[in-house]
Amino acid sequence: xxxxxxxxxxxxxxxxSNLMKELKKLDSNxxxxxxxxxxxxxxxxxxxxxxxxxxxxxxxxxxxNIRTIFANIDLCKKDIVVWKPDTVIFVDYPGFNLRIAPxxxxxxxxxxxxxxxxxxxxxxxRVKKIKACVDKMIVILPFEKEFYKxxxxxxxxxxxxxxxxxxxxPSPEERGTERLIALLPGSRKQEISVMLPEMLNVVxxxxxxxxxxxxxxxxxxxxxxxxxxxxxxxIVFGQTYSLLEKASAALVTSGTAxxxxxxxxxxxxxxxxxxxxxxxxxxxxxxxxxxSLVNLIMDxxxxxxxxxxxxxxxxxxxxLKDLLENKDRIAEIKKxxxxxREKLGNNGASQRTAKIxxxxxxxxxxxx
Numbered sequence: 001x002x003x004x005x006x007x008x009x010x011x012x013x014x015x016x017s018n019l020m021k022e023l024k025k026l027d028s029n030x031x032x033x034x035x036x037x038x039x040x041x042x043x044x045x046x047x048x049x050x051x052x053x054x055x056x057x058x059x060x061x062x063x064x065n066i067r068t069i070f071a072n073i074d075l076c077k078k079d080i081v082v083w084k085p086d087t088v089i090f091v092d093y094p095g096f097n098l099r100i101a102p103x104x105x106x107x108x109x110x111x112x113x114x115x116x117x118x119x120x121x122x123x124x125x126r127v128k129k130i131k132a133c134v135d136k137m138i139v140i141l142p143f144e145k146e147f148y149k150x151x152x153x154x155x156x157x158x159x160x161x162x163x164x165x166x167x168x169x170p171s172p173e174e175r176g177t178e179r180l181i182a183l184l185p186g187s188r189k190q191e192i193s194v195m196l197p198e199m200l201n202v203v204x205x206x207x208x209x210x211x212x213x214x215x216x217x218x219x220x221x222x223x224x225x226x227x228x229x230x231x232x233x234x235i236v237f238g239q240t241y242s243l244l245e246k247a248s249a250a251l252v253t254s255g256t257a258x259x260x261x262x263x264x265x266x267x268x269x270x271x272x273x274x275x276x277x278x279x280x281x282x283x284x285x286x287x288x289x290x291x292s293l294v295n296l297i298m299d300x301x302x303x304x305x306x307x308x309x310x311x312x313x314x315x316x317x318x319x320l321k322d323l324l325e326n327k328d329r330i331a332e333i334k335k336x337x338x339x340x341r342e343k344l345g346n347n348g349a350s351q352r353t354a355k356i357x358x359x360x361x362x363x364x365x366x367x368x
Contacts, residue, residue: 001027001361004085005045006035006076006100008054008093010187010217011256013037015115015161015350016091020045022354033083035076036091038217048079052218054096073099080104087112087361090134094118098126101133110364112136112357116155120147127151136360138353141297142343158352159345162256166241166263179209181320182243182266183233186253187216189223194273196224199251200231201313202320207232209248209324214240214257249323251316258292258303262340267323267333269316270294270305297343302336 003023007016017039024030024044034045035054041047049072077100080088087110090097094117104111116139119126127148130137137155139145145157185195196213203211211233213224224235236243240257244250244264252258254272261268270292290296294303304319306312322329 001029001086002031002033002083004033004080004083004088005040005091006088006093006097007037007040007091008035008051008096010037010051012091012093012115013039013051014165016040016089017043017045018161018164018350019089019091019114019353019357022350023357026354026358033079033085049075050218054093069096072096076100077103080109081107085109087357089114089357091115092117094126098129102129105133105135110135110361112138112360114138114353115140115161116144116148120144124151127153135364136356138356140349141293142345143297143299156356157345158356159347159349160259161349161353162260162263163341163344163347164350166260178246180243180247181206181209181211182247182250182252182261183211183213184240184250184252184257184261185213185271186255186257187218189219191253191274192216192219192223193227195253195271195311196227198273198311198313198316199271200227200233202317203231203233205317206320206324210234212236212243212247214243249320251320254291254305256293258294259297262294262303262337263344265334265337267330268294268303269319269323270303271311271316272305272307273311274308294340298336298340302333302340 005016007013013036016036020032020040020043032045034040034047035049036045036047037051054072073096088104090101090113092115101111111134113134116137117126131153139155139157140160142157145155148155183199185192185199213233213235215221215224215235215237217237221235228235244261244266247266250261250266250268252261252268252270254270258268258270272291290305291307292303292305295301295305306315
């Protein structure tokens with residue numbers, strides 16, 4: 001069968017690539033055409049647009065690039081019409097995908113959404129649009145199934161695909177022996193330029209630790225170096241998980257990285273700051289208590305969140321020192337991390353998702 005996948009960021013590229021590998025095991029004649037990244041390409045997909053060309057962060061940034069966004073939407077629609085896939089699989093990325101899905105549905109092509117948009121956080125009314133244009137919704141967070149049930153929409157919960165990508169945690173004796181602090185300032189230039197300078201401001205306060213930045217694959221090293229000049233910090237690419245295996249603590253921008261850090265058992269401070277206008281709009285629209293996936297899933301503050309004006313050098317230093325020296329705090333966080341992993345289900349989310357998709361498509365073919 002012919003699968004058309006649309007992912008718009010690094011985490012989507014990772015999860016979509018793992019799904020593609022599992023689909024190939026079940027469908028030896030599978031073909032993939034994608035909007036995504038290097039991992040999807042390595043998994044056998046033909047990439048139409050790389051996600052680094054699609055990364056616009058925040059309300060104001062989207063407005064400034066609106067013509068490019070609409071041109072990409074038009075290109076995607078035309079490409080789908082020409083290629084005639086059996087299904088289009090939308091991987092998160094709602095701003096773009098919710099404009100494509102109704103069009104695909106109108107063509108009579110089966111629509112599958114893998115990794116739900118965060119409709120439970122804001123714009124819950126989008127569920128009506130999703131129900132109207134999505135044939136199968138596959139979710140990865142435990143509370144999402146119940147959320148959609150309130151809207152009379154049956155979805156499939158498969159567990160979190162990150163568990164398929166992570167290596168086993170090191171033993172407590174190995175953790176922290178190299179005295180590393182991991183910095184994960186995001187994957188887009190706009191957020192890195194805001195988050196990273198604040199994170200680097202505390203380097204001088206911890207002379208006994210090495211600070212290492214996990215570079216985003218879509219961002220050049222030269223972009224980071226404008227912030228690291230004169231700072232005792234280095235950059236690595238393609239080594240985020242190996243860095244987290246060794247880190248004593250981490251400063252992490254909100255997003256999937258907060259969950260990755262927790263699953264590696266690393267005490268973390270979640271840091272987020274947006275443009276003034278974007279933040280005020282988001283504050284008005286967003287209806288959840290927390291911004292990090294760790295706290296959202298656990299429904300309590302497991303990790304400290306420093307948001308907007310609270311994200312400053314003094315607060316980062318205070319919280320980071322606590323994570324390095326307060327043994328009771330460290331023990332409590334790691335205890336909660338164990339419960340978090342249990343909540344997310346066992347390994348095999350990508351495999352379960354592939355089977356659901358294949359079974360669904362074969363069933364639809366028998367009906368026609």
